[in-house]
Amino acid sequence: MKKCILGSLLALFCSCSSHSNFDVASSLNYCEEQTLKSLAVLNDTTLMPRNILSGEEQKQWNCTSIYDWTSGFWPGILWYVYEYTRDDEIKKQAERYSSALFPVVDRKADNHDLGFMMFCSSGNAYRLTGEQKYKEILLRSADSLATLFDKRVGTIHSWPGMRKQKGWPHNTIIDNMLNLELLFWASKNGGGKDLYNIAYSHALVTSQNQFREDYSTCHVVVYDTIGGKRISQLTHQGYADKSMWARGQAWAIYGFTMCYRETGEPSFLEVAQKAADIYLKRLPEDYIPCWDFDVPNLLDAPRDASAAAVVASGLLELSSYVKDKAKVDTYFNSAVKMIEALSSPAYRSGQNNNAFLLHSTGHKPNGTEIDASIIYADYYYVEALIRLNRIYNNGKPNSDE
Numbered sequence: 001m002k003k004c005i006l007g008s009l010l011a012l013f014c015s016c017s018s019h020s021n022f023d024v025a026s027s028l029n030y031c032e033e034q035t036l037k038s039l040a041v042l043n044d045t046t047l048m049p050r051n052i053l054s055g056e057e058q059k060q061w062n063c064t065s066i067y068d069w070t071s072g073f074w075p076g077i078l079w080y081v082y083e084y085t086r087d088d089e090i091k092k093q094a095e096r097y098s099s100a101l102f103p104v105v106d107r108k109a110d111n112h113d114l115g116f117m118m119f120c121s122s123g124n125a126y127r128l129t130g131e132q133k134y135k136e137i138l139l140r141s142a143d144s145l146a147t148l149f150d151k152r153v154g155t156i157h158s159w160p161g162m163r164k165q166k167g168w169p170h171n172t173i174i175d176n177m178l179n180l181e182l183l184f185w186a187s188k189n190g191g192g193k194d195l196y197n198i199a200y201s202h203a204l205v206t207s208q209n210q211f212r213e214d215y216s217t218c219h220v221v222v223y224d225t226i227g228g229k230r231i232s233q234l235t236h237q238g239y240a241d242k243s244m245w246a247r248g249q250a251w252a253i254y255g256f257t258m259c260y261r262e263t264g265e266p267s268f269l270e271v272a273q274k275a276a277d278i279y280l281k282r283l284p285e286d287y288i289p290c291w292d293f294d295v296p297n298l299l300d301a302p303r304d305a306s307a308a309a310v311v312a313s314g315l316l317e318l319s320s321y322v323k324d325k326a327k328v329d330t331y332f333n334s335a336v337k338m339i340e341a342l343s344s345p346a347y348r349s350g351q352n353n354n355a356f357l358l359h360s361t362g363h364k365p366n367g368t369e370i371d372a373s374i375i376y377a378d379y380y381y382v383e384a385l386i387r388l389n390r391i392y393n394n395g396k397p398n399s400d401e
Contacts, residue, residue, distance in 0.1 A: 022336055022339070022340055022388075024388050024389045024392060025389075027339070027343045027385050028382070028385050028386070030343075030356070031077075031080075031084075031356055031381075031385065032084070032087075034349065034354055034355065035078065035081045035090065037354045038060075039090075039093055041354070044063075045096050045097050045099075045100035046100060047066075048071040049062075050062055050064040050374070050375050051362070051369050051372050051373060051374050051375065052349075052354070053372050054372055055371075059353040059354055060354055061354065061355070061375075066103065067107075069111060069113035069116055069117065070116070070374075070375050071101055072119070073378070074375055075101065075120070075122075075124075076120035076121055077375075077378055077379050077382055078091075078094035078097060079098075079121075079124035079125055079127075080379075080383060080386050082128065083386060094124075097121070098121040098125045098134070101122070104117055105118070105141050109144040109145060110161075112148055112158045112159065112173075112176050114141050114144060114182065115141075115179025115182035115183075116179060116376075118141040119141075119179075119185065122137050122138050123185065126138060135189060138185065138186060138189070141186075142182050142185075142186030142191050142195055145182060146194070149201075150225065152170075152225050152226070152227075152228050153170050153172075153205065153225065154201045154202065154204070154205040155170075155172040155176075155201070156172065156179070156198070156202050157171070157172070158171050158172050158175070158176050158220075159171060169222070169224050169225045169231075170223045170224070170225050171220050171222050172206060172210070173220050173221075174206070174210055174217050174218070174252050175248070177202075177254070177255025178251060178255050180255065180258070180262075183196070184196060184262040184263075187199070199259075203255075203256070203259040203263075203265075203268060204265075207256065207268065207271045209230045210252070211252075211271070212242070214278055215274035215275050215277070216249065217249055217252045217275065218233035218234065218241065219234065219235040219237055219238050220233070220234040220235065220236050236365075237363050237364070237365060238292050238365075239292035239295040239365075240294065242294075244279075244293040244294055245293075246289040246290065246293060246304045246307035247291075247304055247307040249279045250279075250307040250308075250311045252271075253272055253276045253279060253310075253311055253314045253318070254310050254313065256271045256275065257314050257317050258314075261321070273318070273327070276311075276314075276315060276331065280330070280334055286346075287308065287334065287337045287338045287341045288303050288359075289303065289307050290303055291307075291364050292364070302364070302371045303360075304360055305347055305360045305381075306357075306360040306361070306362075306374055306376055306377035306380070308338045308342055309342060309378075309379075309383075310376075310380045312335045312342070312380070312384040313380050313383045313397075315332070315334055315338075316391065317397045318331050319332040338384075339381075339385065339388060342381055346358075347359055355375075355377075356373075356377070356381055356382065357373060357377045357378055357381055358371075360374040360377040
């Protein structure tokens with residue numbers, strides 16, 4: 001297990017060109033190789049790769065159903081690898097696995113993660129192929145997700161089952177920021193203005209309630225459904241209610257950057273920067289965080305490569321929006337440092353298993369997916385590589401999105 005090595009964050013105010021010698025192609029080729037290994041042993045499209053656990057000498061994926069919140073990441077990985085390689089066989093597999101998720105939208109919405117599930121899969125599919133079937137399923141997915149919006153609060157209801165289990169009238173988790181991209185996309189592609197308004201409202205209310213004074217984020221906010229007021233800030237997957245859960249902070253950085261792209265709202269850009277600044281300030285020397293920044297005995301705490309992958313991808317985009325040159329360099333160079341660390345032998349799965357990355361932490365308080373290879377870490381890692389490759393080829397990180 002990787003251990004946290006405490007230390008001050010290295011100075012990052014060098015020019016963006018200083019890391020231009022990072023071999024993106026080599027890392028993307030590695031992702032292609034690992035993807036082909038997985039495709040050689042995967043066949044059932046009703047089962048989607050989710051994790052490979054440590055300590056079990058396991059090389060192949062544990063799979064989950066198409067209704068799991070992580071189901072869209074494997075098809076999304078296939079589309080990103082196809083985007084890089086233009087390999088028709090990988091495209092065929094991407095189409096198979098993406099289409100396998102279509103039944104998800106035939107059920108009543110009880111999952112706020114339809115964005116993760118459908119936009120990572122069919123969203124990338126439509127972006128790269130323009131095929132109408134993907135557009136139609138995305139619009140249906142957006143309409144389904146929108147049914148979880150509660151106008152009394154102004155956010156999409158996360159985990160509806162928690163109303164009965166925990167007695168929470170309405171809760172919103174920071175993860176839900178990433179599901180908004182589906183709504184923004186749909187609003188521009190035939191879904192209507194209401195979907196934009198829902199996504200904007202969710203982001204605005206979240207920006208006002210999900211953060212502490214230092215712009216660390218809490219995982220869960222509970223609201224009342226009478227006046228829409230915040231009742232409490234809690235954690236579910238973090239160490240404590242007042243701690244900074246690494247992946248939660250990652251969702252915030254990525255999510256508010258995306259929302260600025262889609263809305264041009266200056267306050268969203270400000271939130272993204274403040275969330276990024278505290279994250280960067282508290283990183284260990286190798287740029288890969290422990291699963292929670294406030295856990296005791298950091299030296300013995302498991303890392304979370306998935307958080308690093310999400311932040312790396314988000315920072316590449318964020319660096320293209322800020323005006324201050326020093327901040328541009330800080331965000332860009334930090335992202336490259338994270339990608340370099342993830343691409344090192346310490347974090348690559350290599351011969352260990354068929355995933356891309358080692359050392360992610362899923363749900364530490366629940367004792368699940370600790371120091372594991374997890375599918376969403378691989379998804380955001382290859383996305384970050386694709387974005388960096390675009391930048392090195394004189395394109396913005398979101399130029400094809």
